[in-house]
Amino acid sequence: MAALPAGMIGGGAEFAHAQTSSLVVNARRIESFDPRDASHIRYGALEFRSGLVLTSPFRGFGGLSGLRLDKKGEQFIALSDKGSWFTGRITYRGKVMTGLSDVKSAPMLDSDGRKITARGWFDTESLALDGSTLYVGLERVNQILRFDFSRGGVRSRGEVVPVPPEIGKLPFNKGLEALVFVPKGQPLAGTLIAISERGLDPSGNILCFLIGGPSPGQFTAKRTGNFDISDAVLLPSGDLLLLERKFSLLEGVGIRIRRIPAKSIVPDAVIDGPTIFEVDLGYEIDNMEGIDVHVADDGATVLTMVSDDNFSMIQRTLLLQFTLVEE
Secondary structure, eight states, rough: OOOOOTTTTOOOOGGGTTTOOOOOEEEEEESSSSSTOTTEEETTTTEEEEEEEEOOOOOOOOOEEEEETTSSOOOOEETTTTTTEEEEEEEETTTTTEEEEEEEEEOOBBBBBBBGGGOOOOOOEEEEETEEEEEEEEEETHHHHHEEGGTTTTGOBBEEEOOOOGGGHHHHHHHHHHHHHHTTTSSSTTEEEEEEEEETTTTTOOEEEEESSSSOEEEEOOOOOOOEEEEEEEOSSSSSSEEEEETTTTTEEEEEEEOOOGGOOTTTOOOOEEEEEEEETTTTOOOEEEEEEOTTTTTTTEEEEOOTTTTTTTOOOOEEEEOOOOO
């Protein structure tokens, strides 16, 4: 992925009224992803590396719905579903995460420099990165904002991105849930891929969109097993990973990742791919809503996932890392 924008917290006098807060985030290590068997580390195509349970006395911490890391898997930009940025650094001991440092938070601003929540825009669910440009998807109003971080970092102002009219028709609270920007060197370079949580076509498949790039259009992701999409990310190979979740009183909670071949993502396609990871609440998961990928110093492809605690006392903010095993 592209490097994170320099000066993420920067900004001139015109942004001075947008308050940036420094905060302490406490981290408790997850010793074993399988609480019943510490020797169990392989789950489908993933191997557990480490995990953290994150808490903070800062009242605005939580609701984390999107995450993007730098090439080393250290510096991060995250967003909460209440219209706030979070930035900071993941600390490690070897390949094991130990905590977060230098964490700061700031409200997202609209084109007039006001908090986006003043417009009733708060359900910020998805995040994509193109150099110093960040794209944020707002689920309930089904809009996308573009932020130029070279002009103020987290104090930059969001501009509305024109989107296909079909995006505006997505169902309330089941709209835009994942954004991925396709970098140079990929067949769809320059495309913003926008994926709904559970906007369905007549066949029951999940609506997805190719915005800009060489072949804009619409496609769908095959919906199976009662799973909805919560985020997505491109592997270095160009394949797309779909992070999915399900919840029902009969089936309980489940988390799944599907791998979609890059060549299959074209207008009018129905994409599908193998499940490479699937677990339930018997393991150390919660409402997993964000995923990103980086390549570690040892060459391992590392997946990082974060959960949205919905600011609930009975849910947790988890940060999990796995190695993708290519066989």
